[in-house]
Amino acid sequence: MARYDRAITVFSPDGHLFQVEYALEAVRKGNAAVGVRGSDTIVLAVEKKSTPKLQDSRSVRKIVNLDDHIALACAGLKADARVLINRARIECQSYKLTIEDPVTVEYITRYIAGLQQKYTQSGGVRPFGLSTLIIGFDPHTHTPSLYQTDPSGTFSAWKANATGRNSNSIREFLEKNYTETSGQETLKLAIRALLEVVESGGKNIEVAVMTREQGLRQLEEAEIDAIVADIEAEKAAAEAAKKAPATKET
Amino acid sequence: MESVFGLVGKDFAIVVADSSAVHSILVHKTNEDKIMILDSHKLMGASGETGDRAQFTEYVQKNVALYQFRNGIPLTTAATANFTRGELATALRKNPYMVNIILAGYDKDVGPSLYFIDYIASLHKVDKAAFGYGSYFALSMMDRHYRRDMTVEEAIELVDKCIREIRSRLVVAPPNFLIKIVDKDGAREYAWRESIKDAPVPVAAA
Numbered sequence: 001m002a003r004y005d006r007a008i009t010v011f012s013p014d015g016h017l018f019q020v021e022y023a024l025e026a027v028r029k030g031n032a033a034v035g036v037r038g039s040d041t042i043v044l045a046v047e048k049k050s051t052p053k054l055q056d057s058r059s060v061r062k063i064v065n066l067d068d069h070i071a072l073a074c075a076g077l078k079a080d081a082r083v084l085i086n087r088a089r090i091e092c093q094s095y096k097l098t099i100e101d102p103v104t105v106e107y108i109t110r111y112i113a114g115l116q117q118k119y120t121q122s123g124g125v126r127p128f129g130l131s132t133l134i135i136g137f138d139p140h141t142h143t144p145s146l147y148q149t150d151p152s153g154t155f156s157a158w159k160a161n162a163t164g165r166n167s168n169s170i171r172e173f174l175e176k177n178y179t180e181t182s183g184q185e186t187l188k189l190a191i192r193a194l195l196e197v198v199e200s201g202g203k204n205i206e207v208a209v210m211t212r213e214q215g216l217r218q219l220e221e222a223e224i225d226a227i228v229a230d231i232e233a234e235k236a237a238a239e240a241a242k243k244a245p246a247t248k249e250t
Numbered sequence: 251m252e253s254v255f256g257l258v259g260k261d262f263a264i265v266v267a268d269s270s271a272v273h274s275i276l277v278h279k280t281n282e283d284k285i286m287i288l289d290s291h292k293l294m295g296a297s298g299e300t301g302d303r304a305q306f307t308e309y310v311q312k313n314v315a316l317y318q319f320r321n322g323i324p325l326t327t328a329a330t331a332n333f334t335r336g337e338l339a340t341a342l343r344k345n346p347y348m349v350n351i352i353l354a355g356y357d358k359d360v361g362p363s364l365y366f367i368d369y370i371a372s373l374h375k376v377d378k379a380a381f382g383y384g385s386y387f388a389l390s391m392m393d394r395h396y397r398r399d400m401t402v403e404e405a406i407e408l409v410d411k412c413i414r415e416i417r418s419r420l421v422v423a424p425p426n427f428l429i430k431i432v433d434k435d436g437a438r439e440y441a442w443r444e445s446i447k448d449a450p451v452p453v454a455a456a
Contacts, residue, residue, distance in 0.1 A: 065319060089319045093312040 009120045009127060019127055020120055023076075023151035026129035027163060030075035031062070034170055034194045035133040036160040036178075037146040038186030042135040044073040045194045045207045047165065063208040063218065067092040069136050070108055071208060071216045075164025076130030076151075084128060088112050105136040105145040109155050117153025127151045131163040137212045144212075160189070166197035191224070192231050200228050251422045252297035253384025254284065255412060256352040256364050257392060258377045260399040262433035263354035263362040264440070265295035266409050268384070268424030273300075280446055285430045288314045289324055292355040293430050293437045294334075297381050298369060299348035306347045310334050327355025331365035331373060339371035346370070350381040356432045380412075384423075387415040402431070406440075413443055 009019040031047040046062040063073045066088045074081045091111050095103045103111075112132060120127045131150040138145065148163060149155040160178050162170035173196045174189075181189055187209055198204055202225035208218045251272065256265040267284040270277055285295040286307040294310060296303045313333065317325045325333070331353050341347055346369065353365040366372070366379040378396055380388040391412045400408070409429060417423045425446040430439050 061322075067319065086320065089316060092319075093316045096315075097308055097312045 007121075007123050008125065017120060017152070020152045023127040023129045024131075027076040027131045027151065028165065028167070030077070030130065030164045032162060032164040032166055032170060032194060032197050033062075033073045033075045033133055034160075034162045034174075034190050035073065035135055035146045035148075035158070036174070036181075036186055036190040036193070037135070037144050037158070039180060039182045040144070040211060041181075041183050041186045042137075042144045042146055042210045043187050043190035043207065044071060044133060044135055044210075045190045045205055046073050046075075047194065047198045048204050048206050051203070061218075062206050063216075065216045066108060066134075067096075067102060067136075068215050069102060069139065069210075069212075070105060070134065071136065071210055072132050072134050073208075074130045074132040075167075077128070078130075080128040081130050081132075084112055084115060084130070084132070087115060102139040104138045105134060105147060106138075106157075108136075109134050109147040109149060113149040113153045113155040115153075116149060116151055120151070120153060133161065133163060135210055137210070142212050144210075160193070162193065170194065170196055188227060188231060191227055195228070195231065200232065201225065202228065251383055251420065251424060252284075253380070253382040253388065253416055253420075253424060253427075254295045254297040254350065254352050255380035255385065255388040255392070256295060256354055256378065257396060257400075257405060257408070258354075258362050258364045259405045260401060261356075261361060262402060262405075262431055263293070263356065263364050264405055264409060264429060264431050265293045265352050265354045266413070266427055266429045267295045267297065268382075269426045269428050269442075270424040271300065280424075280426050280444075280448065281442075283428060285428060286311055287430070287437045288330065288355075289318065290436050291324070291357070291432055292327060292330060292353070293432050295352040295354075295430070296349050298350050302347045302349045306337075306349050307351075310337070326357050327353065327360070327363050327365070328357075328375075330355065331367065331375070335367050335371050335373040338367065338369065342371055352379050352381065354432050354437075356434055356437075358434070362433065383420055384412075384416040387419055388412040391415050410443070417445065 009017050033046045036043045044063050051057045065071045092103050116128050119125050134147045146158050148161050160174040170193050173193050202221035207224055208216055210216045254267045265285050269282045271279045271282040288294050288311045294307050296307050314325050348369050350369050351367040356362050364376055366374045366376050378392045395408050413427050427443040429441045
């Protein structure tokens with residue numbers, strides 16, 4: 001008879017939960033994901049590691065919706081993500097069935113984080129190896145929100161954040177360049193942030209935009225390419241402007 | 251004394267339900283909506299025990315939504331009907347739902363369809379169906395006048411005939427009816443047929 005009473009996540013002598021920290025390592029190896037909150041738009045952008053030629057890329061969706069007004073992107077073990085996403089989707093409908101109201105972004109984040117925490121304090125299981133970025137609009141106040149959870153089960157709200165590969169550099173970029181934006185500007189900021197660590201091009205990033213009226217909209221490759229081209233042009237113009245005064249002096 | 255009936259037309263399906271909420275000899279309200287919109291292209295008209303009706307139709311609605319989020323495509327009407335019947339069947343020999351259901355849907359490849367699901371979990375795909383005492387009159391009218399491929403106008407004429415029969419021949423006939431339609435453009439309310447309107451609420455004196 002299998003015994004599930006032996007915990008896998010136990011404290012180390014100096015107060016660390018090594019399994020949780022190793023899970024965070026798994027997250028750090030996962031694809032980069034960025035979330036940016038604007039005043040009327042929230043954007044998620046995720047790195048797409050090179051797709052094998054024979055793979056049907058439509059079957060690998062990295063940004064998913066949990067409900068009409070909530071979406072999620074993650075970095076880390078994708079198989080673990082499937083389990084969490086499934087549970088969260090069920091919870092969204094179950095909540096609506098009992099409360100007759102859609103979930104708030106905070107509620108579903110708390111639920112997902114609670115689930116991740118449970119798996120750090122149960123016998124025979126390991127923590128989920130992923131961090132999530134959860135975006136959405138609250139049902140009655142319509143305020144946009146961006147939350148992040150991690151394998152330890154902590155969560156917090158953010159104006160903009162990144163997780164996964166090179167998340168520190170992306171976060172630095174966001175800290176330097178974040179301003180209150182809306183609409184297309186929010187979209188550009190998110191893509192610019194992701195392009196700091198990802199090769200530019202529509203086939204290397206997956207981008208989705210959430211607005212209150214239209215819900216979640218996944219961008220087509222062509223649209224992403226166009227915005228990337230815009231960003232490159234702006235960068236080139238900025239470079240040229242920097243160089244121009246220097247040549248005038250000589 | 252509840253009535254629910256439905257029929258399939260050329261490229262649409264209609265579900266009609268009475269809108270009285272009754273408790274013993276008291277009529278709680280005359281504008282109760284008994285036709286649940288399950289998703290963009292499905293209607294579920296239900297009659298029976300009030301609590302069971304609301305509980306069960308909402309349960310089906312949320313499961314239909316969950317399927318769509320999980321799989322990225324909506325459930326077909328046929329699959330929804332079979333799911334519904336399965337849930338009724340599972341509960342039947344423990345704690346049965348006392349709800350009779352008429353499920354109407356529009357699928358792009360199949361067109362409109364109508365399903366008759368009764369409280370002991372029978373399932374039939376049909377062109378016309380009816381539940382309740384009103385069914386005696388509605389089914390007879392539909393048997394006489396229904397044709398395949400009716401237009402919306404013709405179908406509504408038939409619906410009105412049925413409502414007229416129910417109103418005139420049923421001893422405790424429900425006064426008001428709600429008509430909903432589902433076609434390629436989606437599921438929506440079509441019209442009310444009211445013979446009793448709630449008394450206007452007097453405005454508080456300034």
